[in-house]
Amino acid sequence: MPTKPQLVWMYEMMEKARYYEDTMAAAYMEGKTPKFDIGAGPLPGEMHLAAGQEPCAAGVCVHLKKEDTVTATHRPHHVAIAKGVDLKKMTAEIYGKESGLAGGRGGHMHLLDPEVNFSCSGIIAQGTAPAVGAGLAAKLNGSDAVAVSYLGEGAANQGGFHEAMNLAALWTLPVIFVIEDNAWGISVPKSKSTAVPDNSVRAAGYGIPGFHVADNNTLELFKVAGEAIARARRGEGPTLIEVETYRYYGHFQGDPELYRPKDEVAKLKAKDPIRRLREALIADGTVTQAEADEALAKVKTEVDEAFAFAKAATYPAPEEALERVFA
Amino acid sequence: MATEIALPPDLWDAAANPEGIVANWFFTEGAGVRKGATVAEIMVEKTSFDIAAPADGHLHIVVGKDGVVKPGAVIGTVDGG
């Protein structure tokens, strides 16, 4: 059962992530109208936003410590926020500024922060094997730290994912694989990419437990992930969890989404998971309406400050491109 | 007798996106075009629409590349004469 601090933490984290993504969506379009030029404006390049997927981060990361490792994908912001990546440095990195996590070298798809053991990258399923490695390191070091690998349902068809699952199972490593099933691999729906409708059954192929969390349910994921993480800490090995979640925005910002049914997003928003949690917490008296509003205002301020910091920050000198290749 | 190349008035949802851009012309000024041939591409945010020549004839460009357009705009004409 989640404690009140855990519930409040999850609610705040999700509101923070949602406001972050919505703020980023508006900021991304600066300099890109009326003609959308992907290379223009203060946020050039690709942008993959996770609005709607917040429960996947909240329900898992609420159980994690700083020492636990998380690897994430090209759609990383909500997970980075949940893991405690410094919001100002992260936003500055996304803006390509000198004070960013990597001095602007990585950008939005490559956010790395050893302080909280978080990394993400842009190749599909690329984070699965490194999470296995972090789990291996924990085992060799005799610590009870765990590793969580985030991947999409599209990534579940990439060979590397299967190798990672087998390795984690074979060596009984403390790894939790969390599949964020947002139903779309860019334009391809799960039914057209995956031989089984529910990826959790694939866990059986590796002799590990598999769970499916339906309909973006934060509290259900809290329970399943809590058990999986506890199991891993006890040395009982890996778990696979698939969460059915919602992708509110396109695959990338500017995606015309011609492949998507026109009313799909509206239907998903009608059952928004953050609103569902908020209403549940107020209904059962965990928080009052005023407390919820105050929490929301607090996280909005934090996000606004992070964006202001990033916008005001300086760009790196061009020659900095040549530095920090090697340790 | 010149035929207008007009964007369909309902080509995109003008309430959501009032303006589009002429992204590409696929023929030069004065070029001979066939009815039905794709002559231009309009971009609205990131969606592209192909625009076909309404008649055989010679193309005259009214709104050039990168010009801003609204649904129903006349972007060119085809001169059958």
Next chain:
Amino acid sequence: MSSNRIMTVSRAISEAIAQEMRTDPKVFVMGEDIGKYGGIFGTTTGLLAEFGEERVRDTPISETGFIGAGVGAAMSGMRPIVELMFVDFFGVCMDSIYNLAAKNIYFSGGNYKVPMVIMTATGGGYSDAGQHSQTLHATFAHLPGLKVVAPSNAYDAKGMMISAIRDDSPVVFMFHKGLQGLAWMASPEAAATELPEEAYTIPFGKANIVRAGKDVTIVTLSMMVHRSLEAAAALEKEGIDAEVIDLRTLVPLDRKTVIRSVAKTGRLVVVDEDYKSFGLTAEILASVVEDDPAHLKAAPQRLAVPDVPIPYSRPMERFVLPNAETIAAAVRATLGKVREAA
């Protein structure tokens, strides 16, 4: 009746594929988002509507699987065109490409054909960072058994794609994202060209002298052809007459045209958007010197990404990619420098 039809590179590629698919039922296309989406970079626009799902197949994100399947299908008599969405993704599936597609003709003594096209998007300059901005010309050109081609404009793209599809050897068709003419990504004016309606081929191994000149030879391909022509236009005002060679294909490589040009001008600048060391620029220099070091009146110059991952932040990315100014500076350097007497 249609004349002066100007097409973008992406539409030229789609047209080439469609024309071959109409005449040869063995040709089919596989890849990620190449169906309804028409390819993330527009290479398969209109194909699903015309040819249907059996011949225009969206795949799962399983590059080893579908590219390996492409090799198998090619060896079974089909002519697959497989899209590797970004060249940067080759890491997950390179075995099928360099150990199978590239070598099965050889391993079979020529008894097997591998008539497969791997088309893939290259290039940076729009802030897509280190895993989505590479060009990797040398990575593929270095490994024997693959033909590697990279058009700089729509006319070449159509002819080279048709040649690629008709080739019985595996062809890696590298198209630069910034040349595609996509409405949402800026491209040079000259990338879109007049395009004949009929099918035609452009033979591999024939470089194109896109600008004749007498003072210096600039050797390049793909996007850098356009930057080099910009540089040449600026240099003309300074009284410098630059010859610009568009290699078009890395394998086979038209060394003859390059050597003949350098023998004429005596000065060489090579421009490549790929990483500098161990790559195309070195190969061109070596080819010229191997023929006769006396071709060169001055030390040659090469411009490429200085052996660092492509950075995200715009000022840093601009710093590492060659551009018209740095190309012109390299030309001036090779004209100002005099080789020290031994």
